[in-house]
Amino acid sequence: MKRRDFFMAAGLGGLAVGTQGLSSCASGPKLYGESNFNINKGYQFIPKLKLSKDRIIKETVGLRPFRPSGPRIEKEIIGNKTIIHNYGHGGSGWSLSWGTGNLARNLVKETSEKKIALLGSGTVGIATATLLQESGYEVTIYTKDVPPNVTSNLATGTWSPASRVCDKTKSTPEFEKKWENACRFSFNRMQMMLGLDDIVHWGDEYLVHREISNRTDGNGGGEIFHLPGLAPEWKELSKKDHPFNAELVRKRSNMLFNIPSYLNFHLNNFLLRGGKLKIQEIKSVEDIDALPEKVVVNCMGLGAKPVFNDEELMPISGQLACLVPQTEVNYKLATKGAYFITRKDGIYLGGSGIEGSWDTTPNRELSEKWVDVLSDLMKDMKG
Numbered sequence: 001m002k003r004r005d006f007f008m009a010a011g012l013g014g015l016a017v018g019t020q021g022l023s024s025c026a027s028g029p030k031l032y033g034e035s036n037f038n039i040n041k042g043y044q045f046i047p048k049l050k051l052s053k054d055r056i057i058k059e060t061v062g063l064r065p066f067r068p069s070g071p072r073i074e075k076e077i078i079g080n081k082t083i084i085h086n087y088g089h090g091g092s093g094w095s096l097s098w099g100t101g102n103l104a105r106n107l108v109k110e111t112s113e114k115k116i117a118l119l120g121s122g123t124v125g126i127a128t129a130t131l132l133q134e135s136g137y138e139v140t141i142y143t144k145d146v147p148p149n150v151t152s153n154l155a156t157g158t159w160s161p162a163s164r165v166c167d168k169t170k171s172t173p174e175f176e177k178k179w180e181n182a183c184r185f186s187f188n189r190m191q192m193m194l195g196l197d198d199i200v201h202w203g204d205e206y207l208v209h210r211e212i213s214n215r216t217d218g219n220g221g222g223e224i225f226h227l228p229g230l231a232p233e234w235k236e237l238s239k240k241d242h243p244f245n246a247e248l249v250r251k252r253s254n255m256l257f258n259i260p261s262y263l264n265f266h267l268n269n270f271l272l273r274g275g276k277l278k279i280q281e282i283k284s285v286e287d288i289d290a291l292p293e294k295v296v297v298n299c300m301g302l303g304a305k306p307v308f309n310d311e312e313l314m315p316i317s318g319q320l321a322c323l324v325p326q327t328e329v330n331y332k333l334a335t336k337g338a339y340f341i342t343r344k345d346g347i348y349l350g351g352s353g354i355e356g357s358w359d360t361t362p363n364r365e366l367s368e369k370w371v372d373v374l375s376d377l378m379k380d381m382k383g
């Protein structure tokens with residue numbers, strides 16, 4: 001069979017033509033995508049948001065549990081109880097939940113107990129309880145509230161493992177090692193959730209700088225560490241490849257969490273596999289002393305502050321405004337002054353963080369300002 005006939009028989013006629021073109025090209029090799037197979041002509045179509053103030057259907061303020069030295073993952077002996085702390089994840093609790101849950105599980109494994117009490121059922125508590133159960137522990141969750149009445153339900157829901165995770169000036173090499181370990185474990189675990197009832201998925205994320213001087217980091221939360229090679233990196237788009245009226249546009253793929261169904265999915269699985277859950281508020285260490293289990297894993301988030309007198313732990317409040325869902329919009333975007341994320345349960349606008357604020361009353365003016373900032377951007381978009 002002649003060379004050309006072979007390519008045709010194999011259905012690769014076009015490739016053969018491309019190969020000839022490649023070998024005859026005097027100015028050096030060209031990638032196929034650049035010339036012969038150029039499918040991506042012009043800018044990518046990006047659907048616009050329907051933005052108006054009357055489309056705001058919900059406003060929430062969540063309190064990020066922040067510790068300047070980073071999340072507390074350590075063992076403490078109080079009386080005859082072994083307490084394993086796992087709280088204080090700041091703006092990265094969703095992202096790091098499985099990783100710090102694994103670190104807490106390793107500390108539990110240092111004990112000989114098989115019956116474990118776990119305090120709290122936010123994203124950190126649910127992930128940690130699941131991991132312990134997978135390792136054969138009998139876990140009972142004691143919690144004041146369950147989803148949707150937990151801080152975790154008030155998050156944006158994106159992979160942001162270093163957002164407000166600590167104050168960089170207080171961070172130690174030991175903490176950074178723990179963070180990296182947690183980050184890698186969580187990332188890998190979350191890839192196993194892809195396709196499961198749509199609780200985790202990957203989507204496009206844009207950073208739009210209308211003026212170069214008006215830069216934003218994307219999450220409004222300052223990603224203070226970066227682990228290269230884990231997730232796709234930001235790429236700068238040339239003007240012809242995006243529809244925005246902006247000086248600098250970056251794009252990457254990022255993981256997004258479908259918050260309401262994610263928490264339900266994992267909590268239901270925990271219960272289906274024989275885990276127990278009791279609604280009970282822990283007001284003091286005496287309440288912990290009264291629990292039947294000797295090993296207690298503390299995943300109470302900000303709730304740990306009064307019980308364990310943690311002076312470092314403080315809130316960083318964050319408001320979100322939820323707009324009527326738009327199923328055709330499936331990307332995240334951040335610009336100076338506002339960001340949005342598209343979820344099944346709505347389009348979430350955000351961008352605030354007030355250190356030390358315990359106030360959970362939404363500020364309507366702020367939500368409307370975000371609508372204005374993003375309307376302005378959409379108005380100038382091509383298409």
Ligand SMILES: Cc1cc2nc3c(=O)[nH]c(=O)nc-3n(C[C@H](O)[C@H](O)[C@H](O)COP(=O)(O)OP(=O)(O)OC[C@H]3O[C@@H](n4cnc5c(N)ncnc54)[C@H](O)[C@@H]3O)c2cc1C
Nearest residue numbers: 062093094095120121122144145152157158282301303318
């Ligand atoms: C606006 C906003 C956006 C965010 N966006 C992201 C994001 O995109 N990605 C990300 O990774 N993170 C994000 N975060 C951070 C993330 O939401 C938190 O880090 C995370 O929810 C903390 O989870 P948790 O389980 O420790 O706490 P919580 O969700 O607060 O859960 C604590 C649990 O402990 C229980 N509890 C508390 N006190 C007691 C008590 N005394 N007795 C018994 N039970 C008690 C509660 O009822 C609850 O069940 C965001 C946060 C906010 C506010």
